[in-house]
Amino acid sequence: MGNGMNKVLPGLYVGNYRDSKDSSQLAKHNITHILSIHDTAKKIHSDKHYLCIMAADTPDQNLTQYFSLCNDFIHAARLRDGNVLIHCLAGMSRSVTVAVAYIMSVTNLNWKEALKVVRAGRAVANPNLGFQSQLQDFELTRLIEERRRLKERYPSRALISKDQEQCALMLNNYEELLQSRSICEGRCAMGEECPTGVCRNPTQQRRSRRRNSQRSQSEMSRSPSVTSTTSTGSTSSTRPRSGPAGLRSYTGSAPPSRTGSKADISKLGATLTAPSTPQSSPPVSPKRLGGRISVPKPLKEDESDS
Structure with a gap:
């Protein structure tokens, strides 16, 4: 476990950045869709469907805003017999958080049980405390509505029995691994x-x-007035942690739930530059008349110089 991508549900895998570039691994597991979520997420393989989200592995990064979009991407692919790889850089925090949110949404498991399912398949799974708090909040405030939304949008029940069986098996495996100290809960x-x-x-x-x-000092030293754009459309500009601008691209069967991302501007190859400073006109010397300051009026054409 942890050596290469790991299966957590039928048609759903979690891995790291290296796994996402490994063509032999992708072919071995018949990966058709890739959900890439990290600081410089971008499309690598032209023959795969991608959902790319730029997000940092920090507790203040808002991942909840992307849960519904990720659920659509994953679920639509699995219903069409596709295999999905979710990856970040290490395959421990961001990708695991998205996988847990999806498992919660398509089963009756709570966030802690869904995390155990992922850990049983990928022992290094360990979302940061901020992401764990977001998963708990998602369970308390939005999970019921998200389950209802998915059932209305995808009426097919083809995956329900397979997912229930797999989750039950993974939970049993988790307890065995925990007792044998082959896995830990991060404590x-x-x-x-x-x-x-x-x-x-x-x-x-x-x-x-x-x-x-x-890394933070390096990012702060960059000029905020220039955005570098690569041939693939990726940018190095810093984005707010909680804003939807982290969404970079979407190429999949399910339509995105958001439109008008700020990141779309970068795909045009535009470079943001600071406006040039306008030069001020020379000051007008006032004439003092009767102890009061006034600006002289312009002469009319029919008036002669005094």
Whole structure:
């Protein structure tokens, strides 16, 4: 587990960025659709259907706004016998959060049970605390409506029995793996060796914080007035964490639930530049008349100079 992409439901896999580029793996699992969600998500394989979402692995990143769109992309592909790969960079946090939200939406599992299903297939699955909070909030406030929406939009019941059987099997496997310490829930004590590598020791945490700090400084040093555009349409501009501008592209069977993304501007190859500073006109010297300041009126054509 964790070596390559991992199956969590029939037709649904979770992996990392390396897996998404590995043509042999994609062919082995007959991947037809790829949901890419990370900081520089973009289409790589021309023969695959893509949903690309730019999102950071930080607790304040709003992923809930994309759950319905991701559910449509995944569910429509699976109903047409397609196989979907969800990936981020490490296949631990962002991709797992999207997979958990989907499993909650198409089954009767709560977010903790759905996370166990994913962890049983991919031991390193461990969304950050912000994403876990978003999943809990999604369960309490929007899950019932999302389940109803999916049933109305996709009346087919072809996947229900297979998903229920797979989830029951994965939950049983999860308990066995937990007892044998082949998996963990992300709560290993500092200094204790984690069986899956999810829990980091203090040295690894310091290195991670240093890398994140250097990355943030590098992003802040970039000029905000210029947006670099590659041949594939990806940009390096910084976007708000909670805004829908993280949606980059959509090429799949299900239509997107949002339109008018700010990211569409970048596909035109436009470069944003700061407006030139207008030059001010020379000041007019006022004449002092009777102790009051006034601006001289322009002479008419029929008036001679005094």
